[in-house]
Amino acid sequence: MHVTKVHIALKRNKRDIFGMPILSFLFKNKYMLFFYRLFTLFLLIYSTLYGFINPTKGNLFTNAVFWSIFWPFFMTVSLPTLGSVFCMVCPHGFLGKYITKLGLKLRPPKWLANPYIGLVSSNILVYWFVLYTFPGFFRNPFNTAIFFLSFTFLSVLFFFVFRGMAYCKYICPIGSVNTAFSRTSFTWLSTYEEECKSCKKPECALACPYELNPSKFDKKNSMTYCTLCMECAKACDAVRFEVRGWGSSLYKEISNPKSIEIAVYILLLGVITFTMRFHHGLSRSGLANYMPWVVVGKHLQSALGIPSWVDITGLIALLMAVSLVLLLFYVSFRLVAKITEKSFKECTLVLGYAFAPLMIVGGLSHTLEFFFTEYYHNIVNGFSQAFGLGIHGVTLAKRGDIWLNLFKIFPFVAGFWSLNILWKRVVMFTKDKRKLVFILSASLPLVYLLLSLLTIIVMVLFPVHHAHKIH
Ligand code: SF4
Ligand code: SF4
Ligand code: SF4
Incomplete structure (x- = not known):
């Protein structure tokens, strides 16, 4: 044209x-x-x-x-x-x-x-x-x-x-x-x-x-x-x-509104954020061996004789995280639909946009922390190797450095931002029983905030001292 x-x-x-x-x-x-x-x-x-x-x-x-x-x-x-x-x-x-x-x-x-x-x-x-x-x-x-x-x-x-x-x-x-x-x-x-x-x-x-x-x-x-x-x-x-x-x-x-956008927020919240909290957070604490995905994963790995390059624990953590997020979302939005006498789809397409910051903004914490512990020296050394620059990059921070905890603020920013958007969208959505609709539809951001807090508490009180293999 x-x-x-x-x-x-x-x-x-x-x-x-x-x-x-x-x-x-x-x-x-x-x-x-x-x-x-x-x-x-x-x-x-x-x-x-x-x-x-x-x-x-x-x-x-x-x-x-x-x-x-x-x-x-x-x-x-x-x-x-x-x-x-x-x-x-x-x-x-x-x-x-x-x-x-x-x-x-x-x-x-x-x-x-x-x-x-x-x-x-x-x-x-x-x-x-x-x-x-x-x-x-x-x-x-x-x-x-x-x-x-x-x-x-x-x-x-x-x-x-x-x-x-x-x-x-x-x-x-x-x-x-x-x-x-x-x-x-x-x-x-x-x-x-x-x-x-x-x-x-x-x-x-x-x-x-x-x-x-x-x-x-x-x-x-x-x-x-x-x-x-x-x-x-x-x-x-x-x-x-x-x-x-x-x-x-x-x-x-x-x-x-597009259901695909809401699906991205919800599915990736399970696939990325919750699974990371489970598998790369709690599984790296001293309580790892009590986590259900570790217990089930280890049992299946040895019972079925699965080789160690397959991480059944990771797979079970993924399945549990996604199931938890989907269940929470489904039950809470069914209740919202009942209370507001609107369809499940309508509730999802209006209120679901409030979940956008959870995985997207919360995920920044992981990436920024990794920039200092891994990405920076990987990039410098990778380019140095490919272009013969003769530079040696060293890590900017080690895992466990206290100041890296600064980035842990992102999940809380994401959680409270999501609640703020949710309230505005509830006001847009219904005139009746707004507080109840808000509390029910807030189950995902609330559980997300609790899980973020719980992960920090467990990592501080029960630092890694044994067992579960870290990938
Ligand atoms: S619709 Fe607007 S932006 Fe597009 S060509 Fe016409 S004047 Fe330009
Ligand atoms: S994809 Fe976006 S930026 Fe590119 S031409 Fe279309 S509207 Fe413009
Ligand atoms: S990343 Fe590249 S291929 Fe993928 S949607 Fe954007 S432009 Fe297209």
Whole structure:
């Protein structure tokens, strides 16, 4: 589709990043965007090849790129703060834009056009299930290279066959969560409504490779699958990229709420946060051998003669954590539905957005702590090895350093923020029995806060002195 550039002389508001010279240059300038994308593409290709050339554990570079930069910083840190900026520089999305133009442009079949595929298969099963059950798998650079090469092949195939960047929407492990995650971010892409009212031909929408219309984002209070590729901003000056309050969309009505977003909050709360508290928190305390997932896991491991490279304890912790979260959510929302005389689905689609900060903001604690204990020296040593820099990075902190406890504040910020959003959404949702509805629907954030507190108390009172093997 040929897109004509629309120039409009407008006064940008103070929060519009496109009106700030340096930031506008960094986020909108086509040469800068091209440079970032080329750089991440280079990193993807070089670190994947490096994984095949040097598949031993002596290869520090491949795992550093994928597990100390791409995964933790782009997914855990940038998505909930800056929004989908990883997509903006993503090498797969970069290639996809060109491949799609040359490809078959077929409409994806209905069964495939389903974002749950990306969430459950690419994200939960292919990554988290493997991480907990086969903890050594991703430590091997060869496996890491195979893992990312598979996603690269899959993306090329999808971009070539289907239109509308279907891989990003339905398969990519990050694409499956970015709409939900970026709701807590402080950036927002939309357009100047005054200019759009009289617009006869929405060049912004015609330019969008994802077939989105940014002039509708404000009205819907949703940026749907927007990956901040900035093609629309190149096409029309009336597109704006604003700094807004953190999670501002969570306080407003959402005209077209998506069950996938709520599923992301709830499932990943179980899969990531609760499982981490169980398996990487309480299982590392002196009370490890009393934890039900450790007791059951050890029993099954020896009774079934399962080899030690399979961690049944991790798998049981995952299953127990997910079951607990789903049960809590289901029972409390059934009760809310009964009290309010509304449907379970309606209650979920309005109140469920309050759970956004729990896993997303709470998860920052883990990543920031790991930056000081692992990621920093992994990155320095990995790049030094791959580019022959001769630098030796040392760890910035050791596990157990008291000051690292500073990061333990994030889960509490997340829990109380979630309760605050929940109250606002309850007020929006019903006029009757608001306090009761709030207390019942708050069961997840309350249990989350209790579990965070309990983990700290147990770790302090019963530090590790024995037994359970730590992965
Ligand atoms: S959705 Fe996935 S493949 Fe698409 S741009 Fe974002 S990270 Fe890249
Ligand atoms: S609808 Fe799109 S193309 Fe038209 S003025 Fe608004 S931003 Fe520009
Ligand atoms: S709305 Fe704009 S920034 Fe978002 S995906 Fe479409 S073209 Fe890219």
